[in-house]
Amino acid sequence: MGVGVGGTVPEFAYALASGESRLLSALWADKPAVILWLRHFG
């Protein structure tokens, strides 16, 4: 079912186009965040 309200978004490391990687949690380290999970590039 996945994580729900009150839980924490699971950590996820993602690659930048530059080749570096970043943690998803960096988004909300110092401010609230809106995260969208989009379907595809179409």
Added chain:
Amino acid sequence: MRETLPKFEERGVAVGCVVQGTAEEMARFCGRHGVTAVCIADPKRESYRAMGLERTSWLKIAFPGAAGRKRRAAAKAAGFPISLKGTFQKHSDVLQLPGAAVVAKGGRIVWLHRGESPADIPSPAALLTIAEAYSSKQ
């Protein structure tokens, strides 16, 4: 979303758009729309699964319903028509459903939406309102 991004920034809310695809595919697509800074590539859809976002059926893709047709028309009118090439990229699952979350500073999920159809995702304006409401409570 691109037009609404400055409003999120003004209100101190970060934005992340997770997309299916590699970092290169993401850079190409998001760069074209000027939103590379907020795009996050998830070619294995790990975060989609972790958030419990489900897959739809081919039937719902073929017959999107009134809301789906309305959203497709709005996207087309805004200059973002459906792209078959974009839809069927190697790392893209056509049946993947969308989702959205508002996350408080520190990581707690305060609002979550799991799409029940391909077009079922809140508008940027609605997300801004939701994020503002939760931010003011903190």
